[in-house]
Amino acid sequence: MTQKGLPEVLVPAGDMERLEAALRYGADAVYLGGKQHSMRSAPKNFTLEELVAGCKKAHAQGVRVYCTVNTLLKNEEVEALPAYLHDLADCGVDAVILADMGVLMLCRREVPELEVHISTQAGVTNYLTARELYKLGAKRVVLARELSLEEIRGIRQNTPPELELEYFVQGAMCVSFSGRCLLSNYFTGRDGNRGECAQPCRWRYHLVEETRPGQYFPISEEENGTYILNAKDLCLLPHLDKLRDAGVDSFKIEGRAKSAYYVAVAANAYRCAADLLKNEVYAPPQWLLEEPDKLSHRPYCTGFLFGRPEDSQQVPGGYIRTWEAAGVVEGWEKGRLLCSQRNKFQLGDTLEALLPGKPPVKIPVEDLRNGEGEPIQATPHATMAFSLPWEEPLPAGTILRFCSGKGIQP
Secondary structure, eight states: OOTTSSOEEEEEOSSHHHHHHHHHTTOSEEEEEBSSSOSOOSSOOBOHHHHHHHHHHHHHTTOEEEEEEOSOOOHHHHTTHHHHHHHHHHHTOSEEEEOOHHHHHHHHHHOTTSEEEEOGGGOOOSHHHHHHHHHTTOSEEEOOTTOOHHHHHHHHHTSOTTSEEEEEEEEOOOSSGGGOOOHHHHHHSOOGGGTOOOOGGGSOOEEOOTTSTTOOEEOOOOSSOOOOSOBOEEEOGGGHHHHHHHTOOEEEEOOTTSOHHHHHHHHHHHHHHHHGGGSSSOOOOHHHHHGGGGSSBOOEEOTTTTSSOSSOOBOSSOEEOOEEEEEEEEEEETTEEEEEESSOOBTTOEEEEEOTTSOOEEEEOSSOEETTSOBOSBOOSTTOEEEEEOSSOOOTTOEEEEEOOOOEEO
């Protein structure tokens, strides 16, 4: 829980741009990776120098920083690990996220001042394991995604109140138990348990009958059938009160490899939703319930929260991408917003300004100019300067978005 008595909103930060988006849009804490032992190699991650700068920025706003050290360790990596843990402590991180028991014990010996959080990769599914990890020095456990609400409540009731419980509330779901996947390594040689997952569960598959090589039969979902792999995404925003009541201390958003736009929208949505938990009745307004739909996502589900899913948790493939970032506000001058482009939009479109802690504000594109003040019809060039009329300044860094209508993308 935070000092406000509300569950923590924990937001991913794949690099400095995404860290700044998380800070701007209401994160209580961020989790990120260094250049070693991180379960996500796709984002840029942070050098030690960047970690120092990132921790200073976060701490200046009262935001905590957790660093992942949760890959499966190889023998040749053990010798250098103590020095790396000391480096993380010196950088100012507040906690490390671990999955390996040996790393846990090493961390407690080498840097006892660092909090230890147990990664979802450890697959914590019961109160006995959680309780023993607490005895070994863990401050928090990230519970397995496969747990139901009742199972979470059971863990809370049978563990010390000082042990914090974290649970994923938004983002991609791995088809393997708690993300411990072997498919990527088998198919591509890229180890999903060491941050290099090729996401073969998202590929499009066909069946081939052995006596008819070259004939490919599509795998599709029918009324009584199923679709192999390709899990739906998780969205639990409508159910945060139930998670809070079950004893969850931290709401975790998946997505260290996602864009700054994704981070901003998800952080803002869950910040606004978590703040509503102060009310006697948790009732998110319609605009807030619609915010997750403005992220790039697969069809949503509630995972295992209400028990074993009865409907299919797989989809035929493709992301739903109907909203995109149009630009970022850089300043305001003489009644115009000064912005830099992120995706092409044109005269006649309607933008939305994503404001921290507030509903989005619509901005019609009726007068569009380039950086030299010349009228233009569209913004075709990456990061180009443009301006729009608006009656008052918006904070620098405000994200502008638009409905691109692209629909499902591979």
